[in-house]
Amino acid sequence: MKLLSAALTRTLDQATIQAQGITSLELMERAATALFDWILTELRPAYSTPIHLFCGPGNNGGDGLALARLLHEAGYAAHVWLLPAKRYSADFTANRLRLPAEVPCQELAAARFPELPASAVLIDALFGTGLSRPLTDLAAEVVAHLNRSPALRIAVDLPSGLLADAPQPPDSPLVQAHYTLCFELPKLAFLLPGHAAFVGEWHTLQIGLEQEVIHNMAVDNYFIEDNYLKGCLPKRPRFSHKGTFGHALLLAGSQGKVGAAVLAATACLRGGVGLLTVRVPQVGYAILQTAVPEAMCLPDSAPDILTELPDLTPYAAVGMGPGLGQQAASREVLRQLLQTATVPLVLDADALNLLGANRELLELLPPDTLLTPHPKEFERLVGIPARHDYHRLEQLRAFVRQHRCYCVLKDAYTAVAAPDGTLYFNGSGNPGMATGGSGDVLTGLLLALRADKRLSALDAALLGVYAHGRAGDLAAQETGEAGLIASDLVRFIGPALQELTASAPGL
Numbered sequence: 005m006k007l008l009s010a011a012l013t014r015t016l017d018q019a020t021i022q023a024q025g026i027t028s029l030e031l032m033e034r035a036a037t038a039l040f041d042w043i044l045t046e047l048r049p050a051y052s053t054p055i056h057l058f059c060g061p062g063n064n065g066g067d068g069l070a071l072a073r074l075l076h077e078a079g080y081a082a083h084v085w086l087l088p089a090k091r092y093s094a095d096f097t098a099n100r101l102r103l104p105a106e107v108p109c110q111e112l113a114a115a116r117f118p119e120l121p122a123s124a125v126l127i128d129a130l131f132g133t134g135l136s137r138p139l140t141d142l143a144a145e146v147v148a149h150l151n152r153s154p155a156l157r158i159a160v161d162l163p164s165g166l167l168a169d170a171p172q173p174p175d176s177p178l179v180q181a182h183y184t185l186c187f188e189l190p191k192l193a194f195l196l197p198g199h200a201a202f203v204g205e206w207h208t209l210q211i212g213l214e215q216e217v218i219h220n221m222a223v224d225n226y227f228i229e230d231n232y233l234k235g236c237l238p239k240r241p242r243f244s245h246k247g248t249f250g251h252a253l254l255l256a257g258s259q260g261k262v263g264a265a266v267l268a269a270t271a272c273l274r275g276g277v278g279l280l281t282v283r284v285p286q287v288g289y290a291i292l293q294t295a296v297p298e299a300m301c302l303p304d305s306a307p308d309i310l311t312e313l314p315d316l317t318p319y320a321a322v323g324m325g326p327g328l329g330q331q332a333a334s335r336e337v338l339r340q341l342l343q344t345a346t347v348p349l350v351l352d353a354d355a356l357n358l359l360g361a362n363r364e365l366l367e368l369l370p371p372d373t374l375l376t377p378h379p380k381e382f383e384r385l386v387g388i389p390a391r392h393d394y395h396r397l398e399q400l401r402a403f404v405r406q407h408r409c410y411c412v413l414k415d416a417y418t419a420v421a422a423p424d425g426t427l428y429f430n431g432s433g434n435p436g437m438a439t440g441g442s443g444d445v446l447t448g449l450l451l452a453l454r455a456d457k458r459l460s461a462l463d464a465a466l467l468g469v470y471a472h473g474r475a476g477d478l479a480a481q482e483t484g485e486a487g488l489i490a491s492d493l494v495r496f497i498g499p500a501l502q503e504l505t506a507s508a509p510g511l
């Protein structure tokens with residue numbers, strides 16, 4: 005699913021209007037009807053629930069006015085509050101005129117804000133994608149008033165005050181919505197950590213925008229939908245053998261962190277790898293052989309850290325990093341790996357920290373290497389703290405272009421960056437995954453998918469990131485979010501991958 009800028013959204017509106025031979029007012033009516041349907045099915049308000057709609061001067065306000073009419077016609081208690089302005093959009097005015105006289109409709113004034121008790125529902129239709137500058141004066145006061153209320157706040161299209169695709173000036177007034185309901189496609193702004201407290205839970209409502217036009221739009225941000233990857237993992241051929249799915253090598257673990265190697269190894273096996281060899285220091289040998297009997301173990305000669313790179317000839321992919329530590333000897337193993345590897349690499353955790361601390365190593369990254377930093381590791385990799393969430397995404401694009409690599413920037417909405425700078429945001433997963441070892445599981449899973457020659461680097465990254473989150477969602481159904489631990493993720497990798505597997509055999 006594409007993520008459109010505000011400008012592209014406007015283009016899409018106009019193209020839909022032309023292609024379908026409808027008026028912009030009819031499109032607004034579709035939007036209002038979709039909002040109305042969602043409110044009725046999801047919130048099921050009582051007829052007596054006061055629904056206060058705060059409407060701005062543009063089409064976002066027009067949506068609010070049309071929704072107020074629909075609610076009133078269905079017997080609900082709609083109250084409209086208008087933000088006075090010098091100019092109003094044509095569709096705002098048309099819907100203002102269509103509002104039945106019985107619907108209470110007043111202009112907002114600083115001295116006359118309505119009381120908004122906990123029992124009320126507030127619809128924020130002040131500003132949407134047309135916001136051109138931060139809110140000030142009366143609009144800012146209204147936003148503060150809405151945020152003070154204990155009532156449920158629902159934002160239409162965007163929480164008012166949020167700029168659609170530009171960084172937010174610090175402390176600018178912003179509605180803190182519990183729900184944000186937008187049309188057809190989500191917005192990039194919803195996926196950024198700094199906006200979570202304002203966007204709340206977001207939903208997309210279908211309003212019949214032209215799919216053909218969306219299809220032809222060039223964008224560099226995508227959202228991975230639930231059904232997008234279904235069937236993308238090739239079915240296993242009947243006569244496959246363990247060589248079909250590749251032999252992976254995992255370099256992981258150090259004194260006190262052998263568990264990271266165990267988690268990554270079990271995840272790699274559950275990810276469908278044919279064979280797995282794990283390189284751990286001596287301290288990890290018995291642990292690994294006991295905890296993961298399916299994996300072969302090739303212990304390093306050093307007692308507590310990795311100091312030697314094994315012969316890479318047998319392996320289809322190599323993963324390095326979980327629990328590694330950052331000793332100089334391990335750095336040299338990483339250097340040798342980068343200099344000699346001719347197969348796909350997956351680098352995580354301390355392998356990334358070593359790259360960040362020894363930036364000359366970045367020049368050695370083989371093309372299509374997959375890196376999986378969390379934001380702090382990413383900051384160490386690029387060496388410059390991001391000024392804001394959009395800046396971090398710019399840094400991410402620049403990084404993958406410069407190093408011709410894939411980078412999985414892990415977060416609530418993990419971004420998979422391809423070497424051409426395209427970003428794919430993942431929506432699966434839940435806060436239960438914010439627990440030690442979740443990232444090690446992802447590394448193991450991605451290593452398995454990179455060892456599978458049937459998958460491209462991009463498909464492996466997208467499938468792995470999505471399946472990791474999906475495993476978290478399946479696990480949380482059993483354990484709850486608080487009780488989820490990384491080994492639960494491993495248990496659900498199989499079911500998550502099964503959902504993504506093609507039903508028919510590939511060629």
Ligand SMILES: NC(=O)C1=CN([C@@H]2O[C@H](COP(=O)(O)OP(=O)(O)OC[C@H]3O[C@@H](n4cnc5c(N)ncnc54)[C@H](OP(=O)(O)O)[C@@H]3O)[C@@H](O)[C@H]2O)[C@@H](O)CC1
Nearest residue numbers: 032035062063064131132133134135136137138139161187
């Ligand atoms: N496909 C879709 O997605 C569909 C979208 N639809 C809806 O249209 C909405 C976009 O409507 P829109 O373009 O009229 O913009 P909107 O956000 O109402 O605001 C514009 C007004 O605000 C003003 N203004 C701006 N900044 C300001 C400030 N800081 N302080 C004060 N004023 C400020 C600005 O004035 P100006 O900047 O010109 O001075 C102008 O008057 C979209 O979010 C969705 O809800 C549906 O109807 C149909 C399908």
Ligand SMILES: Nc1ncnc2c1ncn2[C@@H]1O[C@H](COP(=O)(O)OP(=O)(O)O)[C@@H](O)[C@H]1O
Nearest residue numbers: 414415416433434435437438440441442443444
């Ligand atoms: N709130 C969340 N929603 C979805 N996924 C999450 C959330 N918090 C963490 N995750 C996922 O869990 C993993 C955590 O990785 P990482 O920070 O490297 O953990 P660790 O270093 O402990 O192994 C990432 O894949 C991240 O996307």
Ligand SMILES: [K+]
Nearest residue numbers: 128131160162
């Ligand atoms: K809004």
